Amino acid sequence: MAITLCMIVRDEAARLPQCLASVAGVVDEAVIVDTGSQDATVAIARDWGARVYEVPWEEDFAAARNIALKYVTTEWVLVLDADETLTPAFAALVPEICQQSDWLVVTLLRQELGVVPPYTYVSRLFRRHPDLRFERPYHETIDDSVLALQQREPHWQIAQVNGVAIVHSGYLGxxxxxxxxxxxxxxxxxxxxxxxxxxxxxxxxxxxxxxxxxxxxxxxxxxxxxxxxxxxxxxxxxxxxxxxxxxxxxxxxxxxxxxxxxxxxxxxxxxxxxxxxxxxxxxxxxxxxxxxxxxxxxxxxxxPTCALAYQNQGALLLRLGQVSAALDKLRQAISLLQDQNPAEAQRLTQELQAMGLLSP
Missing domain, CATH: 1.25.40.10 (Tetratricopeptide repeat domain)
Structure with a gap:
């Protein structure tokens, strides 16, 4: 089944290439609505092969996303923002997911980098249907229209896939x-x-x-x-x-x-x-x-991959004088942080070395 990447963007030249690279080989086409970019966003999108539509920004994310949906012609839609990427593990599952005849929406687990809470569920992969549309001008979602459609056509199912599907880098400063x-x-x-x-x-x-x-x-x-x-x-x-x-x-x-x-x-x-x-x-x-x-x-x-849980528990055990147990937890934290946050892994290692708890 064919699938379209559907996006709204504005001044995302720095992040858009990584997002598009993550869906290469997964989607058949891309529809991108630009709401007033002043940088190279539009050129990057068109060079990648996306169909780009330029519309004025009216402070309504749902309205902009619905404009993008209007131009989709494939059976399935994947919605991403420029600061999001699809994980390779989930990308490999997409062809099989799109073969499910009674799935209307697939709820995806999104990892939020650098913020708490670290995970959210989002309805970002769904069938193109005239009754599915985004609502709310901010924190927009299709969920309300999905529930209304299910009441009229109860054969449709909402599916959920285990594992992180989207990584969201968010905003800084x-x-x-x-x-x-x-x-x-x-x-x-x-x-x-x-x-x-x-x-x-x-x-x-x-x-x-x-x-x-x-x-x-x-x-x-x-x-x-x-x-x-x-x-x-x-x-x-x-x-x-x-x-x-x-x-x-x-x-x-x-x-x-x-x-x-x-x-x-x-x-x-x-x-x-x-x-x-x-x-x-x-x-x-x-x-x-x-x-x-x-x-x-x-x-x-x-x-078991939540480094902060091990780090905080280790710090508490150290405070309580349980040095051996503390070091076990802190070593686990460092091991996880080496992949998740190398700078923090180095800082924690150096701190423990300065305290004489780890060998240089």
Missing amino acids: DQRQQKQARAERIMRRYLEQHPEDAYLWSKLAGVYLARGDLGQAQQCLEQGLKTKTLPPAIAHELYYQQGNLYAERGEWPAAIAAYEMALGTPTPAVMHLATYLRLADAQKQLKRWGDALATYDRLQALD
């Missing part, structure tokens, strides 16, 4: 700040007309927490939690952000209670990684050392 300012502006405008959207209240709360505006964050979380029927994923996000709010205020028992509420939601275990990390931090603040160590154990069982 002033780009992140610019993104947050844009996010606040767009979400505020939308929520004025759609105050029942608990999902966007949780996302807007995250923006305010990152900025240190705790009062605004609390208002957003209270508004989101008013919703009578919360889908588990949105409930998890709201409780997680509520825990972060309490943690910022130093209200550690309340933070622990909120994180435990998040962990109690029936959501995929991989979504709980950040919550476990935050929970352990809160437990340490109350000197609940045993609870924190147990939380790190649960996190390592859930994701």
Whole structure:
């Protein structure tokens, strides 16, 4: 089955080549909507063979993505951003996935580099269908239209593939700040007309927490939690952000209670990684050392590749005077970090050497 890469871009000349290289041999064509690039983005896309359509930016990501969808002619659609790449392991699975006759959408696990939480699930591989469209001007998604279509045509299935499918490098420095300012502006405008959207209240709360505006964050979380029927994923996000709010205020028992509420939601275990990390931090603040160590154990069982879980547990064991056990955990952290974050692996190694705990 043929598949089209579908993108919206603006001034992504630095990152677009890597994204396109990751889908070479996977997609049959590419449709790229450019919303006003001033750099070489459009030339790079056209040189790669993409069909490029230039449209004005109207501060609505869903609208731009739907314009791109309009130009797709193949049976399947893969949606990526320029700062995302497809993993080789998942790329090898795509031909088989597209042969499934009753699959409408495939939910993909995306790894978020350099941020917490480190994983999210996104609906980025789906069949072209006239009733599937993106909604919400920010944190846009096809999920609402998928559920509506399933109600009318119940034979369609939503599938989920194990393993990381997309790696997201995100934004750095002033780009992140610019993104947050844009996010606040767009979400505020939308929520004025759609105050029942608990999902966007949780996302807007995250923006305010990152900025240190705790009062605004609390208002957003209270508004989101008013919703009578919360889908588990949105409930998890709201409780997680509520825990972060309490943690910022130093209200550690309340933070622990909120994180435990998040962990109690029936959501995929991989979504709980950040919550476990935050929970352990809160437990340490109350000197609940045993609870924190147990939380790190649960996190390592859930994701044996989470270097931060080993690193933080090792630091705690060292603090408690359990040097041998601490070094076991810290060596595991260094081993993982050599692939994930070489600079941090070197820093941690040098720190332990300076303490006389590792040989040069």
